[in-house]
Amino acid sequence: AQSVAQPEDQVNVAEGNPLTVKCTYSVSGNPYLFWYVQYPNRGLQFLLKYITGDNLVKGSYGFEAEFNKSQTSFHLKKPSALVSDSALYFCAVSRGGGNKLTFGGGTRVLVKP
Amino acid sequence: DAGVTQSPTHLIKTRGQQVTLRCSPKSGHDTVSWYQQALGQGPQFIFQYYEEEERQRGNFPDRFSGHQFPNYSSELNVNALLLGDSALYLCASSLGSGFGYEQYFGPGTRLTVT
Structure with a gap:
């Protein structure tokens, strides 16, 4: 079985400061890891993915994520947060037998001006 | 290029009734998956359709069923x-x-x- 944990329900950060959203995973074998963002009353938007290769993955809107196999983590980062980054962020994993996603519970990000 | 579209946007039903939800995939995509997102939770995988067949299924009862059409669109019932x-x-x-x-x-x- 595969699972994802997002230990923080909410992250508060001031605009212009670095943003980090934490994610840890549990899966047998090599994971495929994803980050999605959800704005109110909207579906999920794909931000980035890790399949293999470089542990630092760059994605949309200035976001990046670092894959750490030893810590089974895939934290999302942004060097300078914007108010418009305020949203709900989901980490997800897929492994084997297709690309079905197992999601974490989500982390709400609030960026204050 | 149209993205994924779903209809209807909102739906109110009574216990015991049946419902059908519809989905048109992004242009060029041939695989459709359905997820249920309860309030305050992450989405949970229901099932996936590819080549008009259910390929994978999550932990949902048989009350949940689906279909994929030759044009790759899909329904969730x-x-x-x-x-x-x-x-x-x-x-x-x-x-x-x-x-x-x-x-x-x-x-x-x-x-x-x-």
Whole structure:
């Protein structure tokens, strides 16, 4: 079985400061890891993915994520947060037998001006 | 280029009724997955369709069924609705069902069961 944990329900950060959203995973074998963002009353938007290769993955809107196999983590980062980054962020994993996603519970990000 | 579209946007049903939700995938995509997102939770995988067949299924009862048409669009059917079926139902499409293909999500259908 595969699972994802997002230990923080909410992250508060001031605009212009670095943003980090934490994610840890549990899966047998090599994971495929994803980050999605959800704005109110909207579906999920794909931000980035890790399949293999470089542990630092760059994605949309200035976001990046670092894959750490030893810590089974895939934290999302942004060097300078914007108010418009305020949203709900989901980490997800897929492994084997297709690309079905197992999601974490989500982390709400609030960026204050 | 149209993204994933879903209809209807909102739906209110009564316990015991049946409901059908519809999804059109992103242009060029042939695989459709359905997820249920309860309030305050992450989406949960219901099932996936590829080549008009159910390829994978999550931990959902047989009351949840689906279909994929030759044009790759898909329907999700839920019978004998329960209050607990109230949720946002998300459709996602991808180019294939293999490892690592990112899924593109529609805006969802908000189902309320009273």
